[in-house]
Amino acid sequence: RTEAAVTAIEAAATQDVLEALRVDALGKQGWVSQLMKTLGQMAPEERQDKAPQIQSARAAVSGAIEARKATLDAVELERKLATETLDLTLPAPATPKGSVHPVSQVMDELAEIFADLGFAVKTGPEIEDDWHNFTALNMPESHPARAMHDTFYFPDRGPEVGGKPTRMLLRTHTSPVQIRTMMSEGAPVRIIAPGRVYRSDSDATHTPMFHQVEGLVIDRGIHLGHLKWTLETFLKAFFEREDIVLRLRPSYFPFTEPSVEVDVGFELVDGKRVLGGSGDAPGHGWMELLGSGVVNRRVIEFAGLDPDEWQGFAFGVGVDRLAMLKYGMDDLRAFFDGDARWLRHYGFSP
Numbered sequence: 568r569t570e571a572a573v574t575a576i577e578a579a580a581t582q583d584v585l586e587a588l589r590v591d592a593l594g595k596q597g598w599v600s601q602l603m604k605t606l607g608q609m610a611p612e613e614r615q616d617k618a619p620q621i622q623s624a625r626a627a628v629s630g631a632i633e634a635r636k637a638t639l640d641a642v643e644l645e646r647k648l649a650t651e652t653l654d655l656t657l658p659a660p661a662t663p664k665g666s667v668h669p670v671s672q673v674m675d676e677l678a679e680i681f682a683d684l685g686f687a688v689k690t691g692p693e694i695e696d697d698w699h700n701f702t703a704l705n706m707p708e709s710h711p712a713r714a715m716h717d718t719f720y721f722p723d724r725g726p727e728v729g730g731k732p733t734r735m736l737l738r739t740h741t742s743p744v745q746i747r748t749m750m751s752e753g754a755p756v757r758i759i760a761p762g763r764v765y766r767s768d769s770d771a772t773h774t775p776m777f778h779q780v781e782g783l784v785i786d787r788g789i790h791l792g793h794l795k796w797t798l799e800t801f802l803k804a805f806f807e808r809e810d811i812v813l814r815l816r817p818s819y820f821p822f823t824e825p826s827v828e829v830d831v832g833f834e835l836v837d838g839k840r841v842l843g844g845s846g847d848a849p850g851h852g853w854m855e856l857l858g859s860g861v862v863n864r865r866v867i868e869f870a871g872l873d874p875d876e877w878q879g880f881a882f883g884v885g886v887d888r889l890a891m892l893k894y895g896m897d898d899l900r901a902f903f904d905g906d907a908r909w910l911r912h913y914g915f916s917p
C-alpha cells in the first residue's frame with residue numbers, strides 16, 4: 568500500500584490531485600492515520616513489532632508529498648514568470664496630489680520674512696496653564712480681560728507656580744510664548760511664535776480654533792518706532808506692495824503699555840478690499856489688522872528680567888485673517904472644512 572501511494576503521489580499532476588492523495592493517506596480518516604490508531608489497542612509485544620513499519624510508512628508518504636509539493640510549486644512559479652509580464656514603461660495612473668494649506672503657507676512665508684529680519688521661530692504648548700496664559704501677562708485672577716477671552720478650561724489642576732496651583736486651559740493667544748521664551752532664554756529676544764489658539768466663539772468670522780503669529784523683541788532701548796518699522800517692513804514684504812500704509816490707534820492690552828491697534832489702508836476694487844494706499848483717500852478705508860504695543864514692564868518682571876535694563880515690543884496677528892486678505896478668500900470656516908474643491912478653487916491644489 569505504501570509503495571502504491573508513493574507512486575501515485577510522485578505522479579500527481581496538480582496541487583489538487585496531490586491534496587486529495589494527502590487527505591486519503593494522512594487526513595483524519597486516512598489509511599495511515601487509521602493504522603496509527605490501531606497501535607494504541609495492541610499488546611506491547613505486537614506494538615513493538617508493528618510500530619516501526621507503520622512509522623516508516625507514514626514517513627515515506629509524507630516525505631513524498633512534501634517533495635512533490637515543492638516540485639509542483641516550482642513548476643507553477645516558472646509558469647507564472649513565463650506568462651505574467653510587467654510593462655515597466657506604462658505610465659502610472661494619475662493620483663491626486665496634496666498641497667500646502669494656505670494657513671501653513673502663510674506661516675511659512677512669515678517665518679521667512681522674519682528670518683531676514685533676524686527673528687527665530689519659537690513654539691509653546693497649546694495646552695497651557697493660566698499663569699502663562701494670563702497671570703504673567705498682567706491679567707491676575709480677577710482681571711476683566713480674562714472673561715473677554717472665552718476660555719476653554721480643563722477640569723484638571725496645572726503645576727504650581729510660586730506655591731500657587733494653576734488651572735489648565737487651551738491657550739487663548741500665542742502671547743504665553745513671550746513669557747516662556749524670556750524665562751528660558753533671557754534677553755535679548757527676537758522671535759516669532761506661530762501656532763493654534765482657541766476661544767469658545769463660532770460664526771462666519773470666528774472659529775473656536777484659529778491661528779496667530781506672535782512677535783517679540785526684547786533688547787536695550789527698544790521703543791514704539793522699532794515696532795512701527797518692523798510691522799511696515801513685514802507687511803510690505805508679505806503683501807508684496809510698497810504702498811502699504813499703516814495707522815496706529817491707541818488701544819489697550821494688559822501686557823503692553825502703550826498698546827496700539829494697527830490698521831492698514833485699503834482700496835475697494837470691484838467690491839473687494841485690496842490693501843494699499845492711505846485709508847483716508849476717497850474710495851479707501853482702514854481695516855483693523857493686529858494688536859501690538861510696548862511690552863509692559865510688569866510682564867518683563869514676571870518673566871524674571873529687569874525692566875530698567877530691558878525693553879521691548881510685541882504684536883499678535885491672526886494668520887487666517889492674513890491668508891484671507893492675501894488670497895481673496897472670504898469664508899473663514901472654509902479654512903477648516905478640509906474640502907479639496909475649495910482649496911483647488913483658490914489654486915492650492917492641482
Ligand code: PHE
Nearest residue numbers: 740742820858859881882883
Ligand atoms: N494677544 C493679543 C490677542 O490675542 C494680541 C497682542 C499680542 C497684543 C501682543 C499686543 C501684543 O488679541
